[in-house]
Amino acid sequence: MLELIPVLLISITIVFFMVRLAPGGPFTSEKSFPAEAIERLNQHYGLDKPILVQYGNYLLNLLKGDLGPSFQYPSRTVNDIIKETFPVSLELGALAMLFALSIGLLAGIVASLKPNTLQDHMPMGLAMTGICMPSFVLGPLLILVFGLWLGWFNASGWELPSDRVLPVITLGAAYAAYISRLTRGSMLEILPADYIRTARAKGLSEATVIFKHTLKNALLPVVSYLGPATAGILTGSFVVETIFNIPGMGRMFVLAAFNRDYTLILGLVVFFSLLVVVFNAVVDILLGLLNPKLRMHA
Amino acid sequence: MNRFTFLAILLLLSGCAKRETPVETGNREKILHLGNLSEPKDLDPHVVTSVSAGNVISALLEGLVAEAPNDPSLKPVPGVAESWTVSDDRTVYTFRLRANAKWSNGDPVTADDFVFSYHRILSPAMGSPYAYMLHLLKNGRAYNLGTIPDFEQVGVKAIDSKTLELTLENPTASFLSQLKHWSWFPVHPPTILKYGRMDEIGTAWTQPGNFIGNGPFILKAWRQNQSIVVQKNPLYWDADTVSLNEIRFYPIGDHKIEERSFRAGQLHVTGTVPLDRVQYYRENKPELLRLDPYLRSYYYLLNVKKAPFNDVRVRKALAMAIDRKKIANFVTRSGEQPAYSFTPPFIGSYKPPMLFSTDVEAARKLLAEAGYPNGENFPATTLLYNTSDLHTRIAEVVQQMWKDNLGIDIELENVEWKVYQERRKNRLYDIARAEWVADFADPSSFLDVWLTDGGNNHAGWSSARYDDLLKQAASTDDSSEQNALYAQAETILIGEQPIIPLLFLPSKSLIQPSVKGWNPSILDHHPYKYIRLEE
Numbered sequence: 001m002l003e004l005i006p007v008l009l010i011s012i013t014i015v016f017f018m019v020r021l022a023p024g025g026p027f028t029s030e031k032s033f034p035a036e037a038i039e040r041l042n043q044h045y046g047l048d049k050p051i052l053v054q055y056g057n058y059l060l061n062l063l064k065g066d067l068g069p070s071f072q073y074p075s076r077t078v079n080d081i082i083k084e085t086f087p088v089s090l091e092l093g094a095l096a097m098l099f100a101l102s103i104g105l106l107a108g109i110v111a112s113l114k115p116n117t118l119q120d121h122m123p124m125g126l127a128m129t130g131i132c133m134p135s136f137v138l139g140p141l142l143i144l145v146f147g148l149w150l151g152w153f154n155a156s157g158w159e160l161p162s163d164r165v166l167p168v169i170t171l172g173a174a175y176a177a178y179i180s181r182l183t184r185g186s187m188l189e190i191l192p193a194d195y196i197r198t199a200r201a202k203g204l205s206e207a208t209v210i211f212k213h214t215l216k217n218a219l220l221p222v223v224s225y226l227g228p229a230t231a232g233i234l235t236g237s238f239v240v241e242t243i244f245n246i247p248g249m250g251r252m253f254v255l256a257a258f259n260r261d262y263t264l265i266l267g268l269v270v271f272f273s274l275l276v277v278v279f280n281a282v283v284d285i286l287l288g289l290l291n292p293k294l295r296m297h298a
Numbered sequence: 299m300n301r302f303t304f305l306a307i308l309l310l311l312s313g314c315a316k317r318e319t320p321v322e323t324g325n326r327e328k329i330l331h332l333g334n335l336s337e338p339k340d341l342d343p344h345v346v347t348s349v350s351a352g353n354v355i356s357a358l359l360e361g362l363v364a365e366a367p368n369d370p371s372l373k374p375v376p377g378v379a380e381s382w383t384v385s386d387d388r389t390v391y392t393f394r395l396r397a398n399a400k401w402s403n404g405d406p407v408t409a410d411d412f413v414f415s416y417h418r419i420l421s422p423a424m425g426s427p428y429a430y431m432l433h434l435l436k437n438g439r440a441y442n443l444g445t446i447p448d449f450e451q452v453g454v455k456a457i458d459s460k461t462l463e464l465t466l467e468n469p470t471a472s473f474l475s476q477l478k479h480w481s482w483f484p485v486h487p488p489t490i491l492k493y494g495r496m497d498e499i500g501t502a503w504t505q506p507g508n509f510i511g512n513g514p515f516i517l518k519a520w521r522q523n524q525s526i527v528v529q530k531n532p533l534y535w536d537a538d539t540v541s542l543n544e545i546r547f548y549p550i551g552d553h554k555i556e557e558r559s560f561r562a563g564q565l566h567v568t569g570t571v572p573l574d575r576v577q578y579y580r581e582n583k584p585e586l587l588r589l590d591p592y593l594r595s596y597y598y599l600l601n602v603k604k605a606p607f608n609d610v611r612v613r614k615a616l617a618m619a620i621d622r623k624k625i626a627n628f629v630t631r632s633g634e635q636p637a638y639s640f641t642p643p644f645i646g647s648y649k650p651p652m653l654f655s656t657d658v659e660a661a662r663k664l665l666a667e668a669g670y671p672n673g674e675n676f677p678a679t680t681l682l683y684n685t686s687d688l689h690t691r692i693a694e695v696v697q698q699m700w701k702d703n704l705g706i707d708i709e710l711e712n713v714e715w716k717v718y719q720e721r722r723k724n725r726l727y728d729i730a731r732a733e734w735v736a737d738f739a740d741p742s743s744f745l746d747v748w749l750t751d752g753g754n755n756h757a758g759w760s761s762a763r764y765d766d767l768l769k770q771a772a773s774t775d776d777s778s779e780q781n782a783l784y785a786q787a788e789t790i791l792i793g794e795q796p797i798i799p800l801l802f803l804p805s806k807s808l809i810q811p812s813v814k815g816w817n818p819s820i821l822d823h824h825p826y827k828y829i830r831l832e833e
Contacts, residue, residue, distance in 0.1 A: 024716025029347060032723060032753040033427035036443060040425025044499065074500030075340045076522070084522055140558075147562045151316040155562035156555050157548070158524055162317070245550050245559070247523035255337075255523075255551075260716055 004277045008270060012062070015269045016055055019262050026071035026260045045071060058266070067267035072259040078267035081252060086271070088158060089248035092240070093233045095168040100175035100229070105222070107176070108183025109210065115188060123180060130177030135236070139170040139243035156245040163244075171240045175229050179222055186218040220291055227283035231276045319563025325812045325833045328543040330826070333556045333807075335569035337523050337549040341504040343480040344419040344426045349735075349822075350569075352480050354547055357528045357826050358511040359483040362393050362412070362462070363474055367828035368817040371646060372739045374474040378407055378484070378512065379462070388469035388775050389436075395460040398535045401486050402509075402516045409456035414487040414496070416454045421497035428481035431737070434473060436465040468773045471780055472740035478823075479737055486510040514540045514827040523549060534827075541830040560808045566831070567813060571806040573687050576632040585811060589633030590818035591644050592805035593736035595744065596637070598681070598696075598729050598798040599722070603758040606677055607728065611668040613795040616729075618654055618661035619703040620696055622800060629695050630688065632806055637799035639788055640734075641744040644820060648741045648781045653792045658703045665704055673705030680709045683731040684718035692800065693731065722756050732756070733803070739821055741784045742772060748791055759796030 025047075027038050042048045046057065061068060067078035076084075107123035114120055146166060147155040157163050190196065191214055199213050238250025245251075249268060256264040324331055338351035343359060346352065364377035379393035399407040416435070419426045422444040433439035436453030440446040453465030466473060476482070487496075489510045494501035502508055509517040514536070515528035526547040530540050548565065550556040553572040560568050571579065571587065579587035600607040600616070607613060622636030635642075639650035662672070670676045681697065683689040690712065697708050708729070713721070722730050734754070736743035745768055746752060750760040764787050771783035792799070805822040814830040 022716070024720040028716050028719045028723070029427075030719065031347065032756075033347070034430055034753055036422070037425045037427045037429065040423065044425060069500060073337075073339055073522070074345060075342070075502065075504050076500075081522065143558060143562075148558065151319070151562070153317070153562075154320070154564055155558040156550065157559070157564065159320075242552065243555070245548075245552070245555050247521060251523060258715065 004274070007277060008273050011269055011273050012059070012266060013055075015266050016058065016262075017051075019257075019260065019265050020051065022260060024260055026262060028260070045069065058263075062270065067270065068263035070256075070261055070264045072256070072261040072264065078264050081264060082249065082267065082271055085247060085249040085252045088246060089234065089237055089241070089250060092164070092167055092171060092237055092246060092248060093230070095164055096172035096175070096233055096237075097226075097230065099168050099172035100179055103172070103176040104179025105183050105215075107180035109187060109215070111180065111184045112187035112191065113210075120184075124184065127177035127180045130173045131181075133173070135170050135174065135239050136243060138173055139166070139240060142166045142170060143243075158244075158246045158248075167240050167244045167246060170243070171233060171237060175233065178229075179225065182221050182225055183218060186221050187214060190214050190218050216290070220287070223283065223286055223290060226286075227280045230279045230283075234275060235272065321563045321566055321810055321812070324566065325831045328541065328831050330542050330545045330567075330813070330829060330831060331565045332545060332547050333550050333559070333565045333568040333570075334526075334547040335549065335556075336551050338526070340500070341509065341517065341520070341526075342499070343483045343485065344415075344424060344428075345499050346480070347427050350547075350549065354526050354528070355480045355483065356513070356823065357515040357545055358509065358513045358517055359480070359485070360399075360513045361477055361480075361483045362395075363477045365478060365819075365823055365825050367815060367825060370818060370820065372475065372478075372819065372821060372823075374478060388471075389466045391464045391466070391473070392457070393462045393464070395462065396535055397460065399512060400533045400535065401512050402531050402533055403486075404533060405486070405488070405510075406459070407484065407512050408459045409462035410459065411484045411487055412462050413454050413456050414490075415484040416452070416482075417449050418485065418490065418496050419481060420449075420452065423497040424499060426481075428479070431476060431479055431481040434466050434468075434470055434476065436467050438467065469775060470772055471775055471777065472738060472742055472772075475738045475740055484512065486512075515542075515545060518544070525549075536827065540827045542826065545826055557808065565808075566810045567816060568808045571632070571808055573630065573632060573691070576806065579808065586808050588807045588809050588816075588818075589804040590822075591635075591642070591820055592803060592822055593642055593645065593739065593743070593820050594733060594803040594805075595640055595642060595799065596634075596692075596731075596733045596801040596803050597640065598800060599727070599732045599757050600796055600798065601725055601728055601730075601758065602796045603725065604728065606668065606670070609668045610794055611664040612670070613798070614654065615661040615665040615668070615704060616700065617795055617798040618657045618664070620699050620798065620800065621656045623656075624699075625692060625695055626801060629691050630801065633804040634801040635804075637802050639792055640748075640797060640799055641741050641784070641788060642802045642820075645736075645739055645741050647777060648784055650741075651785050651789045651792065653789060661704060665706075670706070673707075676704075676706040678709070679706070679728045680711045681729045681731070682711050682713065682718065682721060682727040684715045685712055689731050696800075725756060725758055730756075732797075736821065741781075741788075742768065745784060745787055745791070748796070757796040759794065761790055761794065764790045 027041050046054060069077050070081055111120040111123045143155045146152050153166055154163050196213055199209050237248060238254050241248040241251035253268045320331055334350045334353055336350045338348060338354055339346055341354055343355050360377050362377055362379040363374035365372060366375045378395055378399045380396045382391055382393045384391055395407060395409060401407060416432060419429050420432055420438055420442045422442060429442050437446055437451045441449060441452045455463045457463055489503050490496060493503040506517045506520050514531055514534045516531045518529045519527040529544045550559060553570050556568050557572050557575055559565050600613050602608055626634040626636055638652050638654060641650045643650055681693055683693050693710050697710060700706050700708055721727055734744060734747060747754045750765050767783050767787040771780050774780045809816055812832045814832055815828045816824050
């Protein structure tokens with residue numbers, strides 16, 4: 001967890017200066033407004049001060065947990081925007097993760113039980129397709145079939161509970177596919193092990209053998225994959241949020257970059273970095289719980 | 299597959315019958331679903347600049363004058379003001395406010411509220427981008443720039459609680475039409491002061507629950523990047539006319555997603571139509587497609603401070619070598635009209651001069667006279683535009699026409715939106731695509747762009763005579779005389795050709811048949827109080 005501080009400081013510094021290098025500023029607009037108006041806005045947001053002073057002020061405010069005002073949305077602070085958009089991304093991400101895990105594990109287990117038969121090739125073929133198909137292809141395809149042809153779901157938005165279905169599948173599909181391959185692989189490694197044969201010899205039911213003895217150990221690579229997968233789902237959600245017009249943090253991030261909303265870009269970078277570090281730490285702890293070897297090592 | 303999984307899947311599928319779409323529910327419950335393109339920055343009329351914010355604000359607030367439901371000429375009709383008188387010298391307007399005009403909390407709308415609002419937008423500390431609209435007022439500009447510290451000297455006065463007197467710097471024929479712009483709308487003073495100082499931007503007053511308006515609708519919910527919901531205001535003075543119970547504005551920036559949402563029955567009216575879908579709707583579902591004339595002029599900007607564009611013959615040659623009809627009929631194909639002037643030919647009675655046409659022979663001759671026969675030795679030139687399907691298509695065909703007709707090679711340069719704006723503003727281009735959308739229905743909303751001190755005059759072109767003509771036109775009250783002055787000014791502009799007019803773009807939308815009262819408007823304004831939904 002301690003690496004958090006240098007990681008944050010480096011990302012803030014890079015982003016702080018990089019966004020200001022991009023041509024155009026937060027108040028550049030299609031119609032030019034009087035120079036005095038722009039000057040007033042710059043004063044209002046402290047953008048008229050020397051850049052190092054701005055940097056210092058930003059860090060001081062950050063220590064107080066204040067990410068500053070948004071330039072694009074004057075009536076909201078960056079903290080407000082994160083408070084409003086993060087729960088949306090979290091819901092989407094968590095549901096996608098749940099979907100990925102349930103479908104992925106199930107397919108992996110089913111495939112590993114009868115390797116190299118149709119029961120293996122079917123789900124694994126699907127998984128391969130899932131891994132290869134980018135979300136910007138899968139999303140519109142699902143919308144076309146289930147939204148426009150069958151008329152079961154809305155084509156965009158985040159208003160109804162049913163609006164969650166298509167985005168969650170779109171976001172979770174690739175991860176489900178990857179998890180199923182991981183699960184199958186490690187299941188196949190463990191199933192021939194001596195202790196599994198012992199378990200069967202003791203007369204345990206097949207379900208106990210698979211779910212209690214095999215799966216627990218087969219899960220290790222899946223759990224270590226969860227850290228990067230969570231980060232990927234969070235940072236990758238912007239594509240899905242854009243395709244389905246979901247008011248989440250990923251889409252906000254993209255809009256902020258186009259709008260040159262300096263504080264909002266920075267605030268989201270800080271928040272994303274925090275999230276990634278925290279999730280990695282959580283995964284480390286989970287792995288320790290599952291694998292005594294790692295615990296002893298630590 | 300065993301029997302159980304089969305049954306489970308069957309159950310799942312049977313649960314997913316075709317749903318009732320939001321449009322169907324909306325028709326029944328009188329809820330209008332609108333595509334609103336982008337997320338408004340704010341809902342403060344003294345802060346915002348975008349059309350999408352203006353759309354929402356026009357539901358929440360009402361100015362002194364308003365728009366009639368179906369009047370293509372957009373003649374101002376009484377709004378909060380039930381009547382007005384104008385002094386003989388056309389500089390003093392006295393408005394009589396309606397006795398029954400109320401704020402959504404029940405307070406009466408008073409003349410003092412307007413004084414407060416105009417004081418607020420003109421306050422230098424607000425830095426309001428549209429404050430310049432109020433520079434029409436006597437001393438409005440001076441107060442806004444801080445040269446006069448005393449607001450008493452600005453031409454805004456409350457004679458009594460229901461009588462408002464506005465004094466103009468100069469007689470301005472388009473004044474009443476300009477009053478329809480949201481920068482002239484009132485705000486509720488106690489609400490502003492409850493959440494901050496008068497001249498403070500970004501306070502919480504625009505949030506749902508806090509917002510007090512005087513328009514036909516009140517703000518119910520604002521979920522950022524998701525939707526803005528307004529519902530009927532029972533205290534609005536003309537509430538009987540309002541048929542809708544609710545309007546929901548959706549900020550869908552991607553035109554393709556918006557069109558898909560329309561097809562899925564989620565939107566009654568879209569903000570636009572993707573370029574490559576127009577043809578499909580025209581051929582298959584023409585009843586859903588609307589292409590209406592709009593005050594939007596699409597043109598190329600020439601950097602007249604730079605060779606070879608400092609030579610008017612080169613500028614004219616480039617303009618004459620483009621076949622605009624071909625572009626409109628075979629490339630963009632969405633109801634565009636060829637443009638040979640900067641001002642569209644459908645603002646009131648004004649008919650812009652037609653000073654040139656497509657004439658390849660004449661263009662070649664002019665180019666040769668300028669020293670580039672058959673395009674030889676023509677300096678390397680780039681055409682700058684921001685990333686968009688429309689701009690790319692037009693740029694590519696213009697590039698080809700210049701090559702075929704004049705023998706010159708132009709390079710295309712496609713950049714991101716803010717980069718483009720920055721380069722255009724600092725005149726770092728040879729040729730740049732540009733467009734202008736009018737703020738109010740008057741030729742001056744177009745022609746004022748090219749004033750010497752015009753903030754949007756990015757061509758670097760200037761003419762004292764042009765400035766003078768527009769000044770004269772502004773203070774003329776006779777419309778035929780005024781049109782003549784505008785035409786003279788535009789003749790100078792197009793004669794010197796710092797810009798190449800290309801197309802007049804229409805307003806494009808997809809609209810469900812259940813929407814009634816959505817009439818064509820050259821400003822793309824559709825007063826929501828007159829919109830009805832049929833089941």
